[in-house]
Amino acid sequence: MxxxxxxxxxxxxxxxxxxxxxxxxxxxxxxxxxxxxxxxxxxxxxxxxxxxxxxxxxxxxxxxxxxxxxxxxxxxxxxxxxxxxxxxxxxxxxxxxxxxxxxxxxxxxxxxxxxxxxxHNRRWDGDFLTVRRLVESGCLGELSLYESHYDRYRPKVRDRWREWDLPGSGTLYDLGSHLIDQALVLFGPPRRVWADLEAQRPGAKAVDYFHLVLDYGRMKAVLHSGSLVRSPGPRFQIHGERGSFVKYGMDPQEDQLKRGASPADPGYGRDREENHGEISINWNGLSVRGRVETLPGDYASFYEKMAEAIASNRPVPVAPEDARDVIRVIECAIRSDREKKAVAFE
Missing domain, CATH: 3.40.50.720 (NAD(P)-binding Rossmann-like Domain)
Structure with missing residues (x-):
């Protein structure tokens, strides 16, 4: 049916x-x-x-x-x-x-x-699928730092609802919800949240810069976005006791879909080779350095899983409780910035 x-x-x-x-x-x-x-x-x-x-x-x-x-x-x-x-x-x-x-x-x-x-489609970004596989494999050892950036260069404030002074507007809700969701998928709820939020661009009325630190004890997750970044640094940096992984470039699916591409097209969701992440690890006493081919991105998986949930009583692709926790982290970040201190995630 x-x-x-x-x-x-x-x-x-x-x-x-x-x-x-x-x-x-x-x-x-x-x-x-x-x-x-x-x-x-x-x-x-x-x-x-x-x-x-x-x-x-x-x-x-x-x-x-x-x-x-x-x-x-x-x-x-x-x-x-x-x-x-x-x-x-x-x-x-x-x-x-x-x-x-x-x-x-x-x-x-x-x-x-x-x-x-x-x-939360960016659970199916190719770079995040790759990061998730690396983290779950344990190949980097016990992690000390996870850093995720969503930077871009948009110096002019546009007259649109995302940039108006409204509840839920600004990049913390827009881009931050992606980065927060990915961190929660990898590590679960943090102990505390610390945040610095700003409207940096002239004339900006909504948050266009954020820097969050999610406290997981020894391990910290840094989530960052700026709107005045002409030359972005790494999209992901992950550092552990046995090694590091650094990945540049954004997932290609958004640009492909904007151009009218279909998930059925050859090359859809495939990262460019020059953007493959670099891994450096100590393996059995040997120093190993090389490139990790990015797994293919697949936004269509969300609706495939939603169809299965409706037709066959399977779990939904993103549990609403997970998405609620993203909003709870955003609320903690807003409070942290206002009070200038770390806030417990309760």
């Missing part, structure tokens, strides 16, 4: 990260899109029904999965309404603006008997 999917929102996220992947996955069909841009939707996806309101979508009995890709402040009310209508729901990251909202949605989905997941 084909899962009929309704998409709310057709901005960059809906058009690039969701609609193409939904249509790619066997057993799913993009049935309807709620958007104020019908011409754009129909140009990309002829035959898909374009609706004016989310209420029209919730009333459709054939649609069993609703995907919310709206500005962050609308995630909670739209997800709540969709769950109340008996729909399975995927919410674009960040899950919600507050952990209290996240808890309410988790509880409501449980009571309604529907599935709820959050699109």
């Amino acid at each position: 084909t899962i009929q999917v309704g998409l709310i929102g057709y901005g960059m996220s809906g058009a690039v990260f969701h609609a193409p992947l939904i249509r790619h996955v066997e057993g799913m069909e993009l049935a309807a899109v709620v958007s104020s841009k019908p011409d754009k939707v129909l140009r990309d996806h002829p035959g898909v029904e374009v609706l004016a309101t989310s209420e029209e979508l919730f009333a459709r009995r054939d649609v069993s999965l609703v995907v919310v890709t709206t500005p962050n402040t609308l995630h909670y009310p739209l997800a709540k309404a969709a769950i109340a209508a008996g729909k399975h729901v995927v919410v674009e990251k960040p899950f919600t603006v507050t952990s209290e909202e996240a808890e309410e949605l988790i509880d409501l989905a449980r009571r309604q008997g529907v599935l709820l997941s959050v699109y």
